[in-house]
Amino acid sequence: MTHPMLELQAADTMADQLRHRREHLGEREQMQAARNALVRWDQSRKVMRQRLDELSGVIEECESKSHDLDAQRDRLQAQLKTVIAPREAEALQSEIATVNETRSGIDDEELAALEEQARIDDELTEVLGQEEALREAFIAADEVLSAAEADIDGELERIAERLEGLRAEVDKASLRRYDRLREQHVVAAATLAGSRCEGCHLDLSAAEVDVVKDEAASSGGLADCPQCGRILVI
Numbered sequence: 595m596t597h598p599m600l601e602l603q604a605a606d607t608m609a610d611q612l613r614h615r616r617e618h619l620g621e622r623e624q625m626q627a628a629r630n631a632l633v634r635w636d637q638s639r640k641v642m643r644q645r646l647d648e649l650s651g652v653i654e655e656c657e658s659k660s661h662d663l664d665a666q667r668d669r670l671q672a673q674l675k676t677v678i679a680p681r682e683a684e685a686l687q688s689e690i691a692t693v694n695e696t697r698s699g700i701d702d703e704e705l706a707a708l709e710e711q712a713r714i715d716d717e718l719t720e721v722l723g724q725e726e727a728l729r730e731a732f733i734a735a736d737e738v739l740s741a742a743e744a745d746i747d748g749e750l751e752r753i754a755e756r757l758e759g760l761r762a763e764v765d766k767a768s769l770r771r772y773d774r775l776r777e778q779h780v781v782a783a784a785t786l787a788g789s790r791c792e793g794c795h796l797d798l799s800a801a802e803v804d805v806v807k808d809e810a811a812s813s814g815g816l817a818d819c820p821q822c823g824r825i826l827v828i
């Protein structure tokens with residue numbers, strides 16, 4: 595029959611492995627990737643909307659400036675009809691030319707803004723169309739992760755019950771020693787295989803083997819490894 599100390603160690607090792615597996619689930623990486631995709635999606639949507647707002651502002655400003663410039667040009671042209679002196683007419687014509695030039699620059703600016711607006715509008719429509727698929731992918735990945743975690747949690751619960759039973763079978767002093775050793779080493783209790791401690795994988799001398807066997811014979815099959823201090827089950 596296996597010594598309860600070894601069964602205890604085996605159950606704790608299994609629980610360690612399960613906890614490790616739970617922490618490193620591939621399903622968690624997939625869920626995080628799906629969540630990151632959703633976050634990136636939301637960010638790009640915000641950036642696009644922000645740029646569209648900026649462009650609306652630019653277009654509005656261009657319209658307003660164009661309107662003012664048109665009014666200014668109309669005024670200058672009306673004035674031009676009333677002047678007689680060629681020098682005055684020349685000055686007005688030059689002023690009108692400057693206004694026209696400015697107006698043309700603003701037209702170019704507005705056109706560029708309108709083109710960018712149309713392009714981003716199309717991109718935004720496409721991006722908005724991805725929302726449902728991205729949300730569904732995230733929810734699905736989250737569910738898969740939860741199911742994987744629940745499986746492991748179920749196994750851990752069964753092991754916890756088993757551990758409780760096993761711990762009741764081991765005497766208090768040995769249990770305290772075992773718990774203390776578990777804090778230092780993952781493996782606290784090991785068998786002696788021939789002359790080798792399975793905890794530290796070192797060979798004991800013939801004299802040491804005799805000592806631990808005597809020790810085990812008088813203390814319920816348990817001894818200390820002289821090399822690593824782990825509990826040797828003999």
Ligand SMILES: [Zn+2]
Nearest residue numbers: 791794819822
């Ligand atoms: Zn050892």
